[in-house]
Amino acid sequence: MGGRGVALSNVALGGVPLGGRAPAADNHGMPDLVVDHAAKSYPTPSGPLEVLREASFSLDRGQSMAIVGPSGSGKSTLLALLGGLEPPTAGTITIAGQDSYALPEKELPKFRGEQIGFVFQEHYLLPQCTVLENVLTPLLAVGSAGPAEQEIARELLDRVGLSQRLTHLPSELSGGERQRVAIARALVRKPTLVLADEPTGNLDQTTAGGVTDLLLELQQETNSILVVVTHSPDLAAAMQSSKRLDDGRLVDQ
Numbered sequence: 118m119g120g121r122g123v124a125l126s127n128v129a130l131g132g133v134p135l136g137g138r139a140p141a142a143d144n145h146g147m148p149d150l151v152v153d154h155a156a157k158s159y160p161t162p163s164g165p166l167e168v169l170r171e172a173s174f175s176l177d178r179g180q181s182m183a184i185v186g187p188s189g190s191g192k193s194t195l196l197a198l199l200g201g202l203e204p205p206t207a208g209t210i211t212i213a214g215q216d217s218y219a220l221p222e223k224e225l226p227k228f229r230g231e232q233i234g235f236v237f238q239e240h241y242l243l244p245q246c247t248v249l250e251n252v253l254t255p256l257l258a259v260g261s262a263g264p265a266e267q268e269i270a271r272e273l274l275d276r277v278g279l280s281q282r283l284t285h286l287p288s289e290l291s292g293g294e295r296q297r298v299a300i301a302r303a304l305v306r307k308p309t310l311v312l313a314d315e316p317t318g319n320l321d322q323t324t325a326g327g328v329t330d331l332l333l334e335l336q337q338e339t340n341s342i343l344v345v346v347t348h349s350p351d352l353a354a355a356m357q358s359s360k361r362l363d364d365g366r367l368v369d370q
């Protein structure tokens with residue numbers, strides 16, 4: 118993969134060098150991500166559908182974890198809970214010391230933007246925007262994409278091997294290249310937590326391996342937590358730990 122290994126030690130993401138450790142958040146001694154007895158059920162005509170039953174785990178910045186399990190076992194639901202997209206029916210999700218769902222509803226999008234980066238199976242790049250503009254999107258959302266932010270985005274795109282493609286549209290890239298843009302976009306605000314739902318699901322094995330390596334390298338360099346949901350044994354094995362969802366129950370692999 119071209120362009121990998123470019124030093125980014127002087128690039129500040131949110132005031133923190135990409136190559137350095139993020140400062141420890143003042144979490145009052147709590148891990149950076151704490152999932153405490155989180156449960157989710159959906160109402161159905163025949164009664165509540167229990168999708169997630171009392172999941173508890175915690176992770177610190179720099180750690181990675183895979184969530185595996187059969188189709189319909191609740192993996193995407195758990196990811197949505199972690200991502201501030203779907204409130205749990207019971208329990209709490211605490212990120213960088215803040216119980217996400219205790220925030221006033223209007224503050225949740227800002228919190229999500231600062232603390233969480235998302236990578237999906239589909240890249241969800243904006244088709245009419247260039248590669249550089251797509252990576253800047255999370256910064257434009259908070260009105261701060263000046264020269265310093267542009268430089269951060271350019272350096273990240275250099276890091277993912279796409280410095281020669283800044284003005285290209287997503288339609289002019291391969292599937293693996295689009296996913297690398299999506300990874301740069303997820304990391305541009307140096308979030309506490311990166312959530313990836315089948316990030317290699319649309320890629321061939323070789324390209325998937327490259328995207329996995331890149332995701333882990335940048336997660337380490339930004340000192341984020343990485344949680345991936347996947348059916349891929351290769352991607353799951355690349356994470357530091359792995360948990361399995363079986364009928365809504367989360368168990369160690």
Ligand SMILES: Nc1ncnc2c1ncn2[C@@H]1O[C@H](COP(=O)(O)OP(=O)(O)OP(=O)(O)O)[C@@H](O)[C@H]1O
Pocket residue numbers: 159160166168186187188189190191192193194195
């Ligand atoms: N909004 C909803 N309302 C009702 N049921 C839902 C809703 N969202 C998900 N479900 C149900 O919750 C269960 C778990 O779905 P989920 O998408 O989390 O599974 P998954 O493990 O990610 O599956 P896959 O691997 O196929 O993507 C399924 O039975 C699904 O139909």
